[in-house]
Amino acid sequence: MTVADSLPLDSDAAPPGVEEQLDRSDRAALRPPWRQPLALTGGLVILAWIVIAIFAPLLAPDPPNSQFAAPLLAPTHQFVFGTDQLGRDIFSRVLYGARLSLPLAALLVAVSLAIGSLLGAMAGFFGGIVDSVIMRIADLVFAFPGIILALAVAAALGPQLRNAVLAVIVVSWPSYARLARSLVLGARTSEYVTSARLFGSSGWRVLRVELGPNVAGPLLVLATLDVGNAVLLLSGLSFLGLGAQPPTAEWGAMVSAGAQNFNSWWVGLFPGLAILTVVLAFNFIGDALRDILDPRTARMLGK
Amino acid sequence: MTCGTLANLAVINTSLRGRARRVTPAGLGRFLGRRIGIGLVLMVGITLVAFVLTHLVPGNPAAANLGQRALGDPAIVKAFNHEYGLDKPVVDQYVIYLGKLLHGNLGISEQSHRAVVTDLAEYVPATIELALFAIVISLVLGVGLGILAAVRRGKLVDGVIRVISLLGVSMPTFWVALLAFYLFFFRLGWFPSGGRLGPAVTPPGNITGLYTVDALLHGDWSLFASALDHLVLPGLVLGIYTVGTMVRFTRASVLEVINNDYVRAARVKGLSEWTVIRRHVVRPALLGIATVSGVAFGSLLSGTVLVENIFGWPGIGQYAYNSAINLDLPAIMGVSMVVAFIYIVVNLLVDILYSILDPRIELR
Secondary structure, three states, rough: OOHHHHHOOOHHHHOOOOOHHHHHHHHHHEEEEEOHHHHHHHHHHHHHHHHHHHHHHHHOOOOOOOOOOOOOOOOOOOOOOEEEEOOOOOHHHHHHHHHHHHHHHHHHHHHHHHHHHHHHHHHHHHHHHHHHHOOOOHHHHHHHHHHHHHHHHHHHHOOHHHHHHHHHHHHHHHHHHHHHHHHHHHHHHHHOHHHHHOOOOOHHHHHHHHHHHHHHHHHHHHHHHHHHHHHHHHHHHOOOOOOOOOOOOOOHHHHHHHHHHHHHOOHHHHHHHHHHHHHHHHEEEEEEHHOOOOHHHHHHHHH | OOOHHHHHHHHHHHHHHHHHHHHHHHHHHHHHHOOOOOOOOHHHHHHHHHHHHHHHHOHHHHHHHHHHHHOOOOOHHHHHHHHHHOOOOOHHHHHHHHHHHOOOOOOOOOOOEEEHHHHHHHHHHHHHHHHHHHHHHHHHHHHHHHHHHHHHHOOHHHHHHHHHHHHHHHHHHHHHHHHHHHHHHHOOOOOOOOOOOOOOOOOOOOOOOOOHHHHOOOHHHHHHHHHHHHHHHHHHHHHHHHHHHHHHHHHHHHHHHOOOHHHHHHHOOOOOHHHHHHHHHHHHHHHHHHHHHHHHHHHHHHHHHHHHHHHHOHHHHHHHHHHHHHHHHHHHHHHHHHHHHHHHHHHHHHHHHHHHHOOOOOOO
């Protein structure tokens, strides 16, 4: 008997525990999102925030900008999150902040997704000069670390919430473009595309009818993962004074007020917690969705 | 079957060696040339972005720089436009702008009334020191936790680490900075209030500009202690986000190799589990981690914009924060360009290092 024969290299003789261990976690990953505790938690938190955003005027004890209390009151049963430097109720402002942050996050990601996937799909499908131009611009955006470019764009356009939103879109679209391009490149030579072309479909029609639905899944997962980043980026710009302007109740700007009154911990703590819960919830969902994708596509998503 | 597996290993082994041999000095030179070329093109692209943002977007620079009365006088407006080359075609303006950049002229900061280059030269080393410290922390913590999670895949530890890493990438950095400052300085007094050194300490002679390194080079231990004391809290806060990304990446790359036949073979050979992990699992995974570190360094550099101000750390992050608050456009563009340049150089170095360390990478 040779040494090689005695080596249990076959999979059925694998070290005990390994296979069983893999099976268990693989099964956990393949469970539908609503049966995974993290994704479920994330979904419930988002749902709660949506309810808060819709019913903020009913839930909040005060209008967001009323200043009838003393400034910088520590949390009490009357002002559960305390009051800020202008005597506004922080609890009400955090609730009202959801009316701004949630729709903006959805808008940001929807627009970046639309622009990025359209450009990326065009680059992958048409190739040639279209591909070069679009992808070189994307490379240029990738050459900047995210918030730095957003900061420069927002500053150049002027400090306004609208411009901060534009800045975040400028920074966000290229990751969708890259993913869409590689997905389309992979699918372009598939048989269903060839047969559609043979039937006489135009390039645009193939892109829309054949390729679109087939590349949508991974792009939507990327979008879910990206909501958190968009919220962080936008609130970061507001923190820097380049986003929402006073007296708007925006979470990033409220944390900024907390930094100016740092010994009143409650001014910055609660709006920051609001940002954290929203971002974390979307990341929980995105993380679970990514596990459902096949590993090769998941790797294209990076992170 | 078993022999087949071993034979496969041998084939892979020789094919690796065969490929490694193909990396000739000439091939490497061509690869480096191409990579450096791409880096240079990107840098020119960055100046183009900065030019577009400063010269084309705000509309009328004369209106931004001249007072009301001067604007009423067409002659003054014309002279202003002529002086700054604004009456020339856009392409000529860009060439003038590039020429200024090549001479190190990034304009005058509107708040400090000094050349932006002078300001940056003063602030960049502080930020580099902070970012380097943060990346060391995130490498140690991130890689450690990532390996642990992969080895205990599917167990409770894995789940806990997953939540920790998701928390790390979900927390707004500026908010963590604020809380850490409040808790550890204001309430507990564990760390100094901010800045790079204690009030009575003079900076070390300037060698690298990194106080901790310079203090060591001078052999001044009390100075080193003071510099480190000031570095720890902002460095930890800055590193939290990248710890999250490092954990995820390490876990994934370790899982990719952990089921390979050669790992199994190493186990079977009787090596202890720890030795197998260290020598046959972590080592191949480290290469990928080096690449991610380049990207992580970029996010650390930009993260300083949100962290430095709260800790009074006198780096480009605080400079960018103050510039943003005061809409000091030349300063903001200077910071963006410098950060993007550093980012490109770091990624270039990582790329080159990666291709030299891993012979399987095809040099293209």
